[in-house]
Amino acid sequence: MAAARLLAVALSLGTLLLLVGVFSVSGAEELTTNTSSSSSSPQLSPVLATESKAESAGARRPSVEQELDAARAAIRRAARRRHGDGGNVSSAAPEWFHRDDVDYVLLARVYRNPAGFYRSYVEMERRFKVYVYGEGEPPILHAGPCKDIYTIEGRFIEQLELITGGVRTWVPARAHAFFLPFSVAKMVKFAYRPKSNDKTPLLSIVADYVRVVASRHPFWNRSAGADHFMLSCHDWGPEASRGDPELYANGIRALCNANTSEGFRPGKDVSIPEINLYTGDTPRQLLEPAPGLSSRPFLAFFAGGRHGHVRDFLLQHWKGRDPDTFPVYEYDLPSTTGNGTTGKGARGPDRQRDYFSYMHRARFCLCPSGHEVASPRVVEAIHAGCVPVLVSDGYAPPFADVLRWEAFSVSVPVADIPRLKEILERIPTAEVERLLDGVRLVKQHFTLHHPPERLDMFHMILHSVWLRRLNFRLNQ
Ligand SMILES: *[C@@H]1O[C@H](CO)[C@@H](O)[C@H](O)[C@H]1NC(C)=O
Numbered sequence: 001m002a003a004a005r006l007l008a009v010a011l012s013l014g015t016l017l018l019l020v021g022v023f024s025v026s027g028a029e030e031l032t033t034n035t036s037s038s039s040s041s042p043q044l045s046p047v048l049a050t051e052s053k054a055e056s057a058g059a060r061r062p063s064v065e066q067e068l069d070a071a072r073a074a075i076r077r078a079a080r081r082r083h084g085d086g087g088n089v090s091s092a093a094p095e096w097f098h099r100d101d102v103d104y105v106l107l108a109r110v111y112r113n114p115a116g117f118y119r120s121y122v123e124m125e126r127r128f129k130v131y132v133y134g135e136g137e138p139p140i141l142h143a144g145p146c147k148d149i150y151t152i153e154g155r156f157i158e159q160l161e162l163i164t165g166g167v168r169t170w171v172p173a174r175a176h177a178f179f180l181p182f183s184v185a186k187m188v189k190f191a192y193r194p195k196s197n198d199k200t201p202l203l204s205i206v207a208d209y210v211r212v213v214a215s216r217h218p219f220w221n222r223s224a225g226a227d228h229f230m231l232s233c234h235d236w237g238p239e240a241s242r243g244d245p246e247l248y249a250n251g252i253r254a255l256c257n258a259n260t261s262e263g264f265r266p267g268k269d270v271s272i273p274e275i276n277l278y279t280g281d282t283p284r285q286l287l288e289p290a291p292g293l294s295s296r297p298f299l300a301f302f303a304g305g306r307h308g309h310v311r312d313f314l315l316q317h318w319k320g321r322d323p324d325t326f327p328v329y330e331y332d333l334p335s336t337t338g339n340g341t342t343g344k345g346a347r348g349p350d351r352q353r354d355y356f357s358y359m360h361r362a363r364f365c366l367c368p369s370g371h372e373v374a375s376p377r378v379v380e381a382i383h384a385g386c387v388p389v390l391v392s393d394g395y396a397p398p399f400a401d402v403l404r405w406e407a408f409s410v411s412v413p414v415a416d417i418p419r420l421k422e423i424l425e426r427i428p429t430a431e432v433e434r435l436l437d438g439v440r441l442v443k444q445h446f447t448l449h450h451p452p453e454r455l456d457m458f459h460m461i462l463h464s465v466w467l468r469r470l471n472f473r474l475n476q
Pocket residue numbers: 029030033034164170
């Protein structure tokens with residue numbers, strides 16, 4: 001711990017600059033090794049190499065901007081066709097939508113523009129390249145947590161950096177976007193003094209990192225950060241991004257904590273799902289087939305802590321009030337094995353089994369904001385075949401430029417918590433069935449695979465970045 005603290009101080013005092021200076025040798029090596037097969041001279045500095053590559057490449061391959069233009073045109077054509085043929089997306093997206101188990105009415109309900117999305121996704125697979133800055137060292141750079149509540153920070157970095165043949169390019173001239181591979185969760189672990197509430201070390205690390213990449217490469221200054229992105233699931237991700245004013249104002253910030261009252265801008269930033277993988281794997285119970293509506297006796301279910309004002313309000317109103325149809329617990333979830341209750345803070349397999357068994361027996365799963373707007377319950381509910389009920393204010397849910405959340409979830413403003421039961425009771429069974437069809441359809445987008453698979457959470461996050469880099473609105 002002392003060593004970590006020492007490292008933390010060193011990092012927070014701007015020594016990162018120094019560290020990066022030392023390690024930059026390896027960064028330069030990567031670049032030259034991986035470009036030596038191309039026509040440019042490995043002796044050139046990265047800056048010059050990039051420029052000369054861009055020029056010599058111009059003759060052979062379309063420029064990055066030309067590629068983006070071509071992609072925009074293709075997506076626009078596909079998106080328009082929707083209007084032309086009365087919503088027949090099967091003609092526009094044959095491989096993807098020609099599945100026996102998917103009906104087109106459902107697709108048109110769940111996706112804002114199925115054909116447009118399909119085209120955009122395929123264009124992304126065909127073209128999108130991300131350059132990952134090599135500067136910096138683990139644990140704070142190039143690594144992140146791969147289990148528990150901030151799983152996505154580590155998994156995203158790992159999948160982007162390690163999976164070969166993917167979206168990563170080693171040639172910055174071919175990149176459409178540039179990734180800043182830091183983990184705010186790791187910064188908090190190594191650079192934050194517990195209970196100090198002093199977040200300046202996090203802001204300093206972000207500031208240092210941007211300063212380093214902006215001084216060593218031409219790309220940041222070229223766009224003032226607009227084609228750069230970061231990703232953080234930690235509550236303090238948005239705060240840390242303030243470390244560099246251009247990152248905050250122009251950069252694409254992929255965040256779990258997507259609170260529009262705290263500067264999250266849905267057109268520029270990317271909302272990402274929070275997924276809590278206690279062990280690093282999707283819990284077994286959630287992989288089992290979800291029970292149908294008829295074996296779900298509860299209208300809705302919640303169990304969790306009194307974190308923040310939304311939870312407080314929810315528990316005040318509903319805790320213990322109607323356990324037979326509307327079970328709401330503050331940690332004290334009754335054990336399904338007759339062992340009393342699984343106590344406060346209990347995690348382990350027992351607590352998880354009980355928790356998911358409730359999710360499997362409820363039609364709706366309440367997903368109130370905690371200290372921050374996002375809740376891992378949304379992903380858990382989707383996997384448990386339970387309609388998520390987003391109880392929040394100012395939350396921009398993930399992938400909303402592609403998905404119609406109203407087709408597979410219910411949104412309730414915090415002020416309506418007292419009417420929650422009434423609101424849910426009024427939804428007719430046929431509509432609940434429709435919502436569940438939606439839940440089943442979108443599940444693939446909220447699943448993490450290793451290695452990543454088509455249309456999974458990793459790729460949906462990338463697709464969100466791609467859309468913002470294209471500056472293309474699919475949802476119009
Ligand atoms: C060069 O790129 C490949 C992926 O194309 C990567 O596996 C390899 O590690 C890179 N080389 C260096 C020296 O980093």
